[in-house]
Amino acid sequence: MGGWRGMSVEVLEDQYSPSRWSRRLDRDTIIDAHLEVTAAGTERARASAQTLLHVPYGGGDREKLDIYFPTSPSETFPALVYIHGGYWQCLSKDDSGFAAPPLVSRGVAVVAVGYDTAPAGHMDAMVQQVRRSLVFLTEQHPRIRGIYLCGHSAGAHLAAMVLSTDWTEFRVVPDIKGAVLVSGLYDLEPLLDTYVNDALKMSREVAQRNSPMRRVTPAVPAACEVLVAVAQHDSPEFRRQSQEYSQALRAAGWSVSLLDLAGVDHFDIIERLSEDSYILTQVILNMIGRA
Ligand SMILES: N[C@@H](CC(=O)c1ccccc1NC=O)C(=O)O
Structure with missing residues (x-):
């Protein structure tokens, strides 16, 4: 867990700047491209699925979620709950429905969760918001049976x-299955x-607690199955974190797979969930039993 401690701030900033590691696009265009692709994919998903948008799960402005319903819903159905990335400071649920089309067509609902990003949001509060969104779904949407969490990067x-x-x-x-x-x-x-951390302003204690x-x-005994996926073109530090976390879960008795996805970077690893034939889409459908 400690190799990073010998790194200079400069090296750490490089390791924790995913945009610098893509082989597809340069660092100045890749984030804008990611915002465009996720927003356009979300627009497509909203146009083609039955939705309930901006459903409040709490009293806060950002405590809202979007539900994308299965095309032909059975009486009860599983849901993939998607938690967006953006280093806890950018993106929102409104860019986060792009994974819905391949799932809703196979009977799975997709729920995109909003939360208060920094500087408005504090790390402890974001964690609590996501937890409360799941409590809300469980209480208010009993047709959802079985939750599969999916998060990208900070999500x-x-x-x-x-x-x-x-x-x-x-x-x-x-x-949570x-x-x-x-x-x-x-x-x-x-x-x-x-x-x-400029916008997050975490203390060491907050960072450790979270x-x-x-x-x-x-x-x-009935712990859920965990899939830790990482991109070939994620930085060595991101790759190390996925490896070490999956090992730690396994050592604690969890059922974990580490999936090292070839040919993708930090951004298209998740963008491509809009495609039926993408390997991670297939792995998720298989986990849910809808492949
Ligand atoms: N400043 C970061 C931005 C970033 O990491 C990011 C941007 C959009 C969506 C997800 C991201 N990463 C983690 O949440 C970078 O250099 O790539």
Whole structure:
């Protein structure tokens, strides 16, 4: 867990700038391209699926979620709950429905969760918001049976924090059957001195308390299946974090697979979930039993 401690701030900033590691697009265009692709994909999904948009799960402005319903819904159906990335400071649920088309056509709902990004949002609060969104779905949408979490980058971090939740503090226990963590961050300490923390303003304590790597709980008998996916063209630090987190979960008894996806980078690893034939789409459908 400690190799990064010998790195200069300059090296850490390079390692934790996913845009610098793509072989597809240069660092100045790739983020704009990502915003365009996810927004356009979300627009397509909203045009083709039955939706309930901007459903409040709490009183806050950003405490809203979008539901994309299955094309031919059975009485009850599973849901993939998508938690967007953007280093806890950009993107929103309104760019986060692009994965819906291949799933809704196979009977799976997709839920895109909004949360308060920084500087408005604090790390502890974002984690709680995502947890509360799952409690809301469980209580208010009983047709959803079985939740599969999917998060990208900072969203994979939030999904991993959900796995460490002590649900006794909540009214219900969401039935989380699987988690797909894509190009995530599981130890926040290396970010403390980098530009990523400018808006987040995390103290060391906050970073440690919110690091899934430090919060791995022993797997319970019916623990969900976890898939940790990382891109070939993610940085060595991102790749290390996925490897170490998947190992730590496995050591604690969880059923985990590490999927190292060839030919993709930090951004198209998730964008391509809009395609039926993409390997990660197929792996997710297989996990849900709809392949
Ligand atoms: N400043 C970052 C931006 C970034 O990491 C990012 C941008 C859009 C969506 C996801 C991202 N990564 C993690 O949440 C970079 O250099 O790539």
